[in-house]
Amino acid sequence: MTAAILTATAADLGARIAARDLTSVEVTQAFLDQIARVDADVHAFLHVDAAGALAQARAVDERLDAGEKLGPLAGVPLALKDLFCQEGVPTTAASRILQGWRPPYSATVTQRLLDAGIVILGKTNLDEFAMGSSTENSAYGPTRNPWDLDRIPGGSGGGSAAALASFEAPLAIGTDTGGSIRQPGAVTGTVGVKPTYGGTSRYGVIAMASSLDQPGPCARTVLDAALLHEVIAGHDPMDSTSIDAPVPPVVDAARCGDVTGLRIGVVTELGGEGYAPGVTQRFTEAVELLRARGAEIVEVSCPHFGYALGAYYLIMPSEVSSNLARYDAMRYGLRAGDDGTRSTEEVMKLSRDAGFGDEVKRRIIIGTYALSSGYYDAYYGSAQKVRTLIAQDFEAAFAQVDVLVSPSTPTTAFALGERLADPLAMYASDLCTIPSNMAGNASGSFPCGLAPEDGLPVGFQVMAPPLADDRVYRVGAALERALTERDGGVLTDQLAPRWASGAKEA
Ligand code: GLN
Numbered sequence: 001m002t003a004a005i006l007t008a009t010a011a012d013l014g015a016r017i018a019a020r021d022l023t024s025v026e027v028t029q030a031f032l033d034q035i036a037r038v039d040a041d042v043h044a045f046l047h048v049d050a051a052g053a054l055a056q057a058r059a060v061d062e063r064l065d066a067g068e069k070l071g072p073l074a075g076v077p078l079a080l081k082d083l084f085c086q087e088g089v090p091t092t093a094a095s096r097i098l099q100g101w102r103p104p105y106s107a108t109v110t111q112r113l114l115d116a117g118i119v120i121l122g123k124t125n126l127d128e129f130a131m132g133s134s135t136e137n138s139a140y141g142p143t144r145n146p147w148d149l150d151r152i153p154g155g156s157g158g159g160s161a162a163a164l165a166s167f168e169a170p171l172a173i174g175t176d177t178g179g180s181i182r183q184p185g186a187v188t189g190t191v192g193v194k195p196t197y198g199g200t201s202r203y204g205v206i207a208m209a210s211s212l213d214q215p216g217p218c219a220r221t222v223l224d225a226a227l228l229h230e231v232i233a234g235h236d237p238m239d240s241t242s243i244d245a246p247v248p249p250v251v252d253a254a255r256c257g258d259v260t261g262l263r264i265g266v267v268t269e270l271g272g273e274g275y276a277p278g279v280t281q282r283f284t285e286a287v288e289l290l291r292a293r294g295a296e297i298v299e300v301s302c303p304h305f306g307y308a309l310g311a312y313y314l315i316m317p318s319e320v321s322s323n324l325a326r327y328d329a330m331r332y333g334l335r336a337g338d339d340g341t342r343s344t345e346e347v348m349k350l351s352r353d354a355g356f357g358d359e360v361k362r363r364i365i366i367g368t369y370a371l372s373s374g375y376y377d378a379y380y381g382s383a384q385k386v387r388t389l390i391a392q393d394f395e396a397a398f399a400q401v402d403v404l405v406s407p408s409t410p411t412t413a414f415a416l417g418e419r420l421a422d423p424l425a426m427y428a429s430d431l432c433t434i435p436s437n438m439a440g441n442a443s444g445s446f447p448c449g450l451a452p453e454d455g456l457p458v459g460f461q462v463m464a465p466p467l468a469d470d471r472v473y474r475v476g477a478a479l480e481r482a483l484t485e486r487d488g489g490v491l492t493d494q495l496a497p498r499w500a501s502g503a504k505e506a
Pocket of ligand 1: 130131175181208430
């Protein structure tokens with residue numbers, strides 16, 4: 001019974017809870033037990049809020065028992081990236097500088113989850129302030145990939161992705177600034193979607209690079225991701241860049257999954273040389289599966305995508321240097337060296353030195369330099385021009401096709417430690433994902449099989465125009481259907497014997 005709960009989809013759990021076939025408390029307890037059983041190995045969580053989760057579950061059960069009608073995910077547990085404020089619950093951004101901080105308010109996304117009756121199990125690990133592609137930049141130790149514990153789970157949202165793949169949660173939330181939802185999704189065989197910029201609220205999400213950051217859903221199936229997307233999306237007056245428009249029909253699209261007549265463009269610049277052979281092979285097969293289901297496949301060139309990574313690593317650190325100036329040790333967070341003899345400025349310096357890790361410091365320094373008056377035009381100004389060119393590439397492409405596709409990442413999960421000494425190799429993990437952040441369009445990663453050379457998951461990226469997030473789900477659902485028909489299940493089902501079978505039988 002417990003193992004069956006752990007491996008069920010969120011949609012199924014929600015339906016059974018609504019039918020009172022299961023209680024939210026039973027389901028929540030099963031996942032809390034699973035976390036207790038496996039998280040010492042995986043380290044997906046920084047904080048497990050067992051008491052809070054069970055109290056939320058009890059409240060949902062009472063409302064349902066009283067005959068109230070709640071949404072499709074009411075009572076279903078979720079793992080929340082530790083970048084989202086949750087009132088009274090420790091929120092660290094995986095940084096020492098916020099150790100022990102309990103926010104006095106909840107992010108809009110957090111509040112919408114709670115309002116929908118979704119049970120928050122705890123806060124998941126990430127690269128410090130979401131800066132990284134492996135979760136190794138966490139101040140609290142890395143998360144491990146449930147497919148191979150010696151491999152990285154991607155980043156920055158490695159904790160959320162690993163929690164899904166080890167059946168510690170059926171749903172998770174991430175943020176994507178350059179790929180932090182999609183790349184962890186790709187390397188763990190899970191689904192992750194970056195909504196259109198402005199489609200989900202950034203209010204109460206600890207800021208990395210505000211013109212790029214976007215919260216989004218993570219799940220093991222396309223429908224589960226779409227149901228979660230619908231809960232968190234929509235206009236928020238508390239976020240000045242939030243779009244005041246209806247949420248795209250993502251759930252209908254995930255249920256439909258029909259790609260007949262859909263024009264799909266394969267991006268010439270994202271693939272080929274430098275990509276792992278197994279990634280290319282599985283990606284190409286997936287494209288053929290979509291063609292077989294009636295999609296029209298063409299090649300599309302996006303000539304400026306090759307400059308996206310370089311421009312991102314100027315714009316993002318510039319915004320980081322500004323956003324992280326708020327950690328001054330005066331209002332909240334770590335305060336170091338305040339022994340009564342030092343000046344305020346000295347305490348600020350000592351606190352920032354002790355509180356930030358190396359990668360965060362590197363980006364603050366690069367960003368401060370790129371924004372300095374003598375170099376602003378040469379670096380930040382040029383990068384903004386490249387950003388416009390990338391957006392124009394997308395516009396031209398979407399005049400010809402409905403969606404663009406590419407591999408989500410150039411390689412499968414690499415070994416822990418492998419890229420730590422080489423920041424450029426680490427940054428290259430996001431080669432395929434960054435263009436969509438630069439342009440602000442919708443983009444998702446979907447599992448498309450295991451690479452033959454290492455048996456590790458490969459991700460398939462679908463990019464759609466702004467506010468056409470439903471197309472991302474439509475193509476994702478078509479691919480999921482084709483692969484389920486071929487393989488008899490979704491990719492993470494293959495992990496169930498390893499991670500969920502030891503769960504006690506009830
Ligand atoms: N890996 C990218 C970076 O290090 C993206 C991070 C993110 O999306 N938060 O900046």
